[in-house]
Amino acid sequence: MRLYADRTPEEMRASPRLANTAGHWPNTRSRERELGIAHWDDAIRPIRELNVTVTGDLSARFTAPLELGPMAVDYRITMPRILEDFIERGGDVAYGTITAEQLEELSERHDLVVVSSGRGTMTELFPKIEERSPYQRPQRVLQVSVVDGVVGNAEALNYELVPGVGEVVLFPFHAADGENHTTLYMSAVADGPLPALLNADVAGSDGREALDRVFRTIVQEHFPASSALFDWDAFATVGPEYDIAGALTPTVRRPYAQLGNGRWVLALGDVHTVCDPLLGQGANSASASAFIVGDAVVEDHLAFDELWCRRVADRMWQRSGAAVVFTNELLRVPPAPAVVTLLAAGSVSQDVADYVASFFDVPNTAWNALASPERAEAAVQEVGGEQVLQGVRQALAGMAAA
Amino acid sequence: MRLYADRTPEEMRASPRLANTAGHWPNTRSRERELGIAHWDDAIRPIRELNVTVTGDLSARFTAPLELGPMAVDYRITMPRILEDFIERGGDVAYGTITAEQLEELSERHDLVVVSSGRGTMTELFPKIEERSPYQRPQRVLQVSVVDGVVGNAEALNYELVPGVGEVVLFPFHAADGENHTTLYMSAVADGPLPALLNADVAGSDGREALDRVFRTIVQEHFPASSALFDWDAFATVGPEYDIAGALTPTVRRPYAQLGNGRWVLALGDVHTVCDPLLGQGANSASASAFIVGDAVVEDHLAFDELWCRRVADRMWQRSGAAVVFTNELLRVPPAPAVVTLLAAGSVSQDVADYVASFFDVPNTAWNALASPERAEAAVQEVGGEQVLQGVRQALAGMAAA
Structure with a gap:
């Protein structure tokens, strides 16, 4: 070989x-x-747990321990x-x-x-393969850096989703310098308000202030749950060798x-x-x-x-x-109904939260649950029970009516 | 359920x-x-062994024990x-x-x-599915009955293939009468000489002589290896409830x-x-x-x-x-080159004979080996060795030249 x-x-x-x-x-x-x-x-x-927070009209939050x-x-x-x-x-x-x-x-x-x-x-x-490639252009613009200054949930994978705006993900990263830092993964909805605020040019450059300011401004402004995990006085990106900027078309x-x-x-x-x-x-x-x-x-x-x-x-x-x-x-904007159902159910059922957390390692479970709204509801019913499903249905119907 | x-x-x-x-x-x-x-x-x-005999220009014969x-x-x-x-x-x-x-x-x-x-x-x-259905009509006409009178290789699955003519298969069958008989499976190439000699009308009918005569005539005339396994004096079909006649289009x-x-x-x-x-x-x-x-x-x-x-x-x-x-x-007529290669190799290599015998229980092995002439040769080389492959190539080249 x-x-x-x-x-x-x-x-x-x-x-x-x-x-x-x-x-x-x-x-x-x-x-x-x-x-x-x-x-x-x-x-x-x-990384001992997954934290998911949805900020906005659909407010959801859950924690799932990771074995x-x-x-x-x-x-x-x-x-x-x-x-x-x-x-x-x-x-x-x-x-x-x-x-x-x-x-x-x-x-x-x-x-x-x-x-x-x-x-x-x-x-x-x-x-x-066109039928497996639903997107013709990038759905997210990324600005990702290895940073210091994250003090909350430091041993967790922290997702904050803001529908229509983007996602921030914070999690421990063992970097080339041999130290444990945090990945600040900023994912901006391509048609949302954030791409104009990002700056791919400063990624990898020696002047760190502009990049630090991009992260600080956007996280503080748009991602309150993530912002609360920072000691902003201690916040800094690690350096020009620890930056990524770009965008990919899922293909x-x-x-x-x-x-x-x-x-x-x-x-x-x-x-x-x-x-x-x-x-x-x-x-x-x-x-x-x-x-x-x-x-x-x-x-x-x-x-x-x-x-x-x-x-x-x-x-x-x-x-x-x-x-x-x-x-x-x-990636769908607005969020796919199946995604909304499962995130809402995860907020009220620890069993569903654990189920959603299992998606990352066994994405076939996610495929099964997310392939249609009916499947997501069946998953909530099977994993969380009928009462959870009815509660989620009512809550989402209330949101839709509001 | x-x-x-x-x-x-x-x-x-x-x-x-x-x-x-x-x-x-x-x-x-x-x-x-x-x-x-x-x-x-x-x-x-x-059923303790598989016997395969190819009668005709390509003469091949092997026995493989079945665990x-x-x-x-x-x-x-x-x-x-x-x-x-x-x-x-x-x-x-x-x-x-x-x-x-x-x-x-x-x-x-x-x-x-x-x-x-x-x-x-x-x-x-x-x-x-057209691309998986290469045949538009039956490739074989079948006349199958449960019989007595098979005395040779009675604990074996006996295949005799006569290219262009058809196949006879003999093997033990435990019938509805509670007795152990033999299946006489006669498979006539649809465009070959046998279908005219078969008689679907007598299958399942009370007059057994016509059906017995069909089998006796065709086996004795066209399938010498199979014929040798019968005590023809003892030969008889078991009865009208033990006959099949028909033809299927592979689909x-x-x-x-x-x-x-x-x-x-x-x-x-x-x-x-x-x-x-x-x-x-x-x-x-x-x-x-x-x-x-x-x-x-x-x-x-x-x-x-x-x-x-x-x-x-x-x-x-x-x-x-x-x-x-x-x-x-x-089913292919003339025999597929991959089939010819493997049957010829089975005649000279017990390892290849055993390999071919394994196809019945694990047909994925057959799929791998028969999907192309190159694959069949690779299988012979891997299972039987280079010498067997070269011998088979020479023998088949000699046949083609003759």
């Missing part, structure tokens, strides 16, 4: 760019333990180490950028080529393609599905998909042909589709 | 019609043990008993014929309606449909996929599919909507598609 990597471990460590602040949820962490690459379980501050929470460690720590693990165990690595043009040559050198780099020229090889592609030489290549991860990072589903989905691909290779390696690719694609979609639907439903 | 059955257990027992002679393979038998309905394990004569073979018991014994098991355990049964018109009413009375009756007016509800349907009232119904078994019975895949595929449906209900019962049906359909196809492809490839 040969890994084609665009950077060496040392180059990864030296990167001035924060790749993401993805949390790896327990099922992903379990896969990492299985692979013997879970090196950071003791280094990180555990084993997600773990967010700077990829400049994890990725080079995992690459070194691979090499130590006899894995072969070729460094350098691979372009779509080189794929034919690679496909003739190897039995199977899996494209798992979401950036670059290779994405276009895989056709977009699902067919994860296989035929090359000019007739051979087939498989796509994995972001090349297959681009999820808005709001719910941190992308990395977990890619990890699960990688295991699906591995299992498929073990099960059938007679030929890596269209049949094989299509079968793997179907199986990957069963998992990655859940991440896509979960995320896309949460 | 309510079962809508067209006949009572007593009516089933009294049926003058042989339903089929399906063998239940170990995975099906294991499901039956799990359900506590495996009542016949001790009554039957075990636990298939079990073929008259459905007039098994089905009424299983229905009684269901009732004893508290299952509710409504007797009578159900038509497509009644489905709407049933769909409103129940959370989920599963249509598992392949006959009648309901099949048309489920649209045929795959989308196993779900929306009713006029907006609700969805699921199809299972023959309504979903009609397999030619040549390889005995239909009953095993239906059993596996029933478990897939059961698992899907446990996993997600928030709504039995299009999403649910589509997901179940995808999963059922992963199993039933294997039965379909396995069977359809074996």
Whole structure:
């Protein structure tokens, strides 16, 4: 097995760019333990609960304990180490950028080529699936930085949702400097009031004041529950190497393609599905998909042909589709009725709150519950009971009438 | 749970019609043990090996021991008993014929309606999937009877294939009379020489001589390996209640449909996929599919909507598609190159013979190996080794040149 990597471990460590602040949820962490690459379980501050607050007309708030929470460690720590693990165990690595043009040559050198780099020229090889890609442009504009000064709920994953405005997410992050900080994840509804206040230009720049002011102003103005978790006197972004700004269009592609030489290549991860990072589903989905691909290779390696690719694609979609639907439903403005029902029910039923918290690690549960308003109501009824469902119905009917 | 059955257990027992002679393979038998309905394990004569003979230009012959073979018991014994098991355990049964018109009413009375009756007016509800249905008419004409007089390989499943002519299959059958007989399964290539010699009219009739003569003439004339297993002086068909004649068009349907009232119904078994019975895949595929449906209900019962049906359909196809492809490839005239390769290799490699024998119980292995000539060669190479593959290639090239 040969890994084609665009950077060496040392180059990864030296990167001035924060790749993401993805949390790896327990099922992903379990896969990492299985692979013997879970090196950071003791280094990180555990995330012990999920807090969800909905601010605005629909006011909802709940807390769900997490048995084993997600773990967010700077990829400049994890990725080079995992690459070194691979090499130590006899894995072969070729460094350098691979372009779509080189794929034919690679496909003739190897039995199977899996494209798992979401950036670059290779994405276009895989056709977009329109019916699984409901959005034609980004739904959120992101301004994300690693910060200090969050003192409340410091061992929690804190979501604040303000319908029509955006989301702020605060959670522990183990950064490349070796310290435990907090991710301040600001997610602005693309058509809402916030994008005009964000400033992608100051992300990664040395002058920190402008960026700090953006966060301070918006959080204090629009996200009261989040604002209450800060000691604003102690608030500061960590530095220019800990900023992200940007926006993604959620996209699902067919994860296989035929090359000019007739051979087939498989796509994995972001090349297959681009999820808005709001719910941190992308990395977990890619990890699960990688295991699906591995299992498929073990099960059938007679030929890596269209049949094989299509079968793997179907199986990957069963998992990655859940991440896509979960995320896309949460992006909807105004909020999807199924989302409203479940958040409202979570506020009055701890069982429903726990159920919603389970979505992150097992997004198939979210897919089941969010696929229609009827399903969301059935979920509330099953998990919370008839009384909770009736209460939520009445409350929402009252809101609609008001 | 309510079962809508067209006949009572007593009516089933009294049926003058042989339903089929399906063998239940170990995975099906294991499901039956799990359900506590495996009542016949001790009554039957075990099937200890698979014998395959190809007669004609491509001459091939191999024997593979079967650890636990298939079990073929008259459905007039098994089905009424299983229905009684269901009732004893508290299952509710409504007797009578159900038509497509009644489905709407049933769909409103129940959370989920599963249509598992392949006959009648309901099949048309489920649209045929053309790309999975390569044949527009029957590929084989069948004349099948329960017989006595087979003395060779009596504890084996004996296949004789004569390319362009048809197949004869002989295997132990535990019949409604409580005795162990043999199934004489005669399968005539629809465009070959045999259909003109068959006689559907005499199946089920009291005059047995004409039918006995059909079998005797055709087996002795066209199927020498099978003929050698008979004591022709002792040969006789068991009686008019043990005959089948007919022909099926292999068809795959989308196993779900929306009713006029907006609700969805699921199809299972023959309504979903009609397999030619040549390889005995239909009953095993239906059993596996029933478990897939059961698992899907446990996993997600928030709504039995299009999403649910589509997901179940995808999963059922992963199993039933294997039965379909396995069977359809074996029906091809002239034989599919992948089939030729594997049968030829089975003749020279016991490992390949065992591998081919495994197809019956795990048809996904067959799907993998038969999906293309390249896959069949890769399978021979992996299972039998490079030398076997080269030998087979040379032998087949020699045949092609001759």
